[in-house]
Amino acid sequence: MTETERRQIIALVKSEVIPAIGCTEPIAVALCVAKAAEVLNKRPEKITVLLSANIPGTGMIGLPIAVALGALIGKSAYQLEVLKESTPDAVEAGKRFIEEKRIHISLKNDMEEKLYIEVCCEADTDKATAIIAGGHTCFTYITRNGDILLDKQIASCIEEEDVL
Numbered sequence: 001m002t003e004t005e006r007r008q009i010i011a012l013v014k015s016e017v018i019p020a021i022g023c024t025e026p027i028a029v030a031l032c033v034a035k036a037a038e039v040l041n042k043r044p045e046k047i048t049v050l051l052s053a054n055i056p057g058t059g060m061i062g063l064p065i066a067v068a069l070g071a072l073i074g075k076s077a078y079q080l081e082v083l084k085e086s087t088p089d090a091v092e093a094g095k096r097f098i099e100e101k102r103i104h105i106s107l108k109n110d111m112e113e114k115l116y117i118e119v120c121c122e123a124d125t126d127k128a129t130a131i132i133a134g135g136h137t138c139f140t141y142i143t144r145n146g147d148i149l150l151d152k153q154i155a156s157c158i159e160e161e162d163v164l
Contacts (some may be wrong), residue, residue: 007088011149014071024080024114024136025055025115025136026055026062026063026066027066027080027082027083028080028115028117028132028136028137029049029051029055029063029066029067029070029117029119029134030066030067030069030070030074030082030083031070031074031079031080031082031132031136031137032049032070032117032118032119032130032131032132032139033047033049033066033067033070033071033074033119033121033130034070034074034075034076034082034126035076035119035130035142036039036072036119036120036121036129036130036142037070037074037121037128038070038076038125039121039128039130039142039143039144039149040121040122040126040127040128040139040144041126041128041144042123042124042126043071043072043123044071044102044121044122045102045122045123045124046065046104046121046122046123047067047102047103047104047119047120047121047122048104048119048120048146049067049104049105049106049117049118049119049120050065050104050106050107050108050116050119050124051105051106051107051108051116051117051118051120052107052108052111052113052114052115052116052117053107053111054114054115055115055116055117063105064098064103064105065091065094065095065098065104066083066098067103067105067119068093068095068098068102068103068121069083069090069094070082070083070096071097072090072093072094072097073085073086073090079137080136080137113133113134115132115134115135115136116131116132116134117131117132117133118130118131118134119131119150125149126144127143127145128142128143128144128145129141129142130142130144133157134157135157138155138157139152140152140153149160
């Protein structure tokens with residue numbers, strides 16, 4: 001094995017093995033929700049989540065609480081450890097958020113991307129959207145009230161992860 005091959009293997013392992021709290025896909029959903037809620041800059045009244053069919057749990061087991069906690073206590077700066085500050089009180093607040101029917105989760109139609117998470121958080125007349133695609137922490141699109149804050153091609157996320 002050459003030194004270049006060795007470095008590429010190490011870089012690949014480092015890019016794929018990152019700390020996460022829980023199963024990676026629901027935590028990536030929580031991360032996307034946290035980012036949208038942060039951009040909204042207020043507690044969401046309604047959250048709409050659209051997912052690719054490849055996300056495990058799209059049958060909703062575990063996803064609603066991940067969404068609720070992402071909105072209520074998630075910190076996107078923590079990446080896949082977005083929920084590390086969760087407490088029993090936060091979980092109870094998350095359960096109430098779910099019971100209030102504030103969360104709507106469904107499949108994104110005609111989605112070929114294997115990993116795609118689109119979150120829209122709304123409160124009053126404000127609306128924020130965040131999209132993760134191509135990688136568990138790869139934000140490709142972020143808007144607030146129609147203003148585009150980030151618009152990045154999915155391919156660039158995949159290329160960045162490949163380069164690492």
